[in-house]
C-alpha cells in the first residue's frame with residue numbers, strides 16, 4: 001500500500017502541480033508527483049548562485065504573465081492552486097519595448113493606448129489596425145471553442161463549435177499580416193513577441209499569436225518573491241491530502257497491464273522502484289510520454305508525427321548578476337525585445353546558420369520582484385539543438401573544454417549585443433553563466449531542449465497527440481501538450497486534464513471552488 005496512490009503525476013511543472021492540487025483539494029485524492037530534477041517546479045523553478053557572499057536568483061521560464069488581474073478567471077484559478085498565498089506585482093507600463101534598427105516602440109499596458117500609438121506611427125493603416133484588434137479577439141475566441149469541442153463528449157457538436165473563425169485562427173501569422181498590412185515595419189512590430197510562443201510568423205498559427213498578444217494587452221505581472229514561490233505554495237495542498245512531491249525521481253517507463261496504465265517505474269543508481277495508481281498523468285510532454293515512456297508495441301495513430309526533427313525552438317540564456325541597479329540606465333523593469341532587422345523569419349533563419357545575434361530578449365527579474373535583494377538580468381536568444389548535438393552524450397558540468405569555450409564565445413556575443421543597446425551595462429556585471437539547449441534538456445527533460453514542445457503551427461491544432469486524453473486507458477497528459485504553451489497555457493492544460501478524468505460536471509465543481 002505504501003507505493004499505491006490515487007494518482008501519479010510525472011513531472012512537477014505548473015501543469016503537473018496544478019493537476020495534483022486539483023485532485024488533492026477538490027477530490028481529496030492521494031497524489032504522488034515524481035520529478036526528475038532536484039528542484040520542484042519545472043520551468044517555474046528558480047536557481048541561485050553566490051558570488052562574494054552576494055546571492056543572485058534567476059527564474060527560468062517565468063518572465064511575465066498576462067491575464068493576472070484580480071477578478072479574472074485565470075487569476076482566480078492561480079490563487080486557488082497556490083492556497084491564495086501568492087502576491088503578484090504589476091510590471092511597469094510599458095511592459096515591453098520593441099527595439100528595431102530605426103524605430104523604438106514601447107507597448108503600453110492598455111489596448112486603447114497600444115492601438116492609438118500604432119495608428120499615430122502608421123496613420124495610413126488605421127482601418128487595418130482597428131480590424132487587427134477585432135481579429136485577435138475572434139481568433140482567440142476560436143481557441144476557447146476548440147478546447148470546449150475536446151471536452152464535450154458528443155463529437156458532431158464539438159465539430160460544429162470549432163467551425164466559426166477556423167480559417168482565420170488557422171492561417172499563419174504571416175499570411176494574416178500580409179493580407180492586412182502594407183508596411184513591413186508595422187508587420188514586424190505586431191509580431192515582436194513571437195519569441196513568447198516560439199514560432200516565427202511564417203510558421204505560427206494566427207491563433208497562438210492572438211492568444212499571447214491578447215494576454216498582455218492589459219499589462220503583465222510577476223510573482224512577488226520570484227518564480228519559485230509558485231511551487232512552494234502548491235506543494236502543501238498535495239501533502240495535506242496524503243500525497244507526496246519527490247525530486248530526483250526520473251520515471252523510466254509507464255507500466256501497462258491489459259492495455260491500461262497502472263503504474264510507473266523509477267530507476268535509481270542501484271535499485272528500481274515501482275509505484276501504482278488508478279491514473280497516471282504526464283506533464284513530461286507528448287514526445288517523452290508516447291515515445292520514451294510507453295512500450296513500442298502500444299498502438300498510437302500519431303506515433304509517426306512525433307518526430308524529433310519536428311520539435312520546436314530552444315534558447316541560449318545568459319543569466320547575469322549585476323553590481324548595482326539597472327535603473328541607472330532608465331530601465332523600470334520592462335522587457336526589451338531587440339531586433340537587427342524587420343523580417344522575423346529571416347532573422348530566425350540566419351540564427352540557424354550563424355552565431356551572430358539576430359534578436360534578443362532582455363529582462364530584469366530583480367526590477368519586477370519587490371523582494372529581490374540583488375540585481376539580475378537575463379539575455380535570451382533563440383537557437384537550435386543541432387548546434388550542440390556533438391556534446392549530447394556528455395554529462396552536465398562535464399561537457400569538456402571545447403563546450404566551455406563555445407559557451408564563452410556565445411556569452412561574449414550576448415553581452416556585446418546588450419552593451420550596444422544599453423551602453424555601460426557591461427561595467428556593472430559581476431557574474432554571468434550561460435544555459436544552452438543541453439542545459440534545458442538536462443533540467444526540464446524536453447527532448448532537444450524544445451521547451452515549448454512541438455511548435456504551435458496550424459497543424460498542431462489537428463494533431464490528436466496534443467490532448468489531455470490519450471489512447472491508453474487511465475493515462476492522461478497535462479501541462480503544455482494538454483493545453484497550450486506558457487505558464488497559464490500549461491495550467492489550463494491541467495484543468496482540461498482533470499475534466500477529462502472526472503467528467504464534464506467536474507468543470508462546474510472546480511469553478512465553484514475557485515470562485516468561493
Ligand SMILES: Cc1cc2nc3c(=O)[nH]c(=O)nc-3n(C[C@H](O)[C@H](O)[C@H](O)COP(=O)(O)OP(=O)(O)OC[C@H]3O[C@@H](n4cnc5c(N)ncnc54)[C@H](O)[C@@H]3O)c2cc1C
Nearest residue numbers: 011013014015036042043061063064251445479480486487
Ligand atoms: C526561457 C524561457 C522563458 C519563458 N518565459 C515565459 C514567460 O515569460 N511567461 C510564460 O507564461 N511562460 C514562459 N515560458 C514558458 C513556460 O515556462 C512553460 O510553457 C510552462 O512553464 C510549461 O509548463 P509544463 O508544466 O507544461 O512543463 P514543465 O514546466 O517543463 O514541466 C515538465 C516537468 O516534467 C519533468 N519531467 C520530464 N520528464 C520526466 C520524467 N521522465 N520523470 C520525471 N519528471 C520528468 C521535467 O523535469 C519538468 O519539471 C518560458 C520558458 C522558457 C524556457
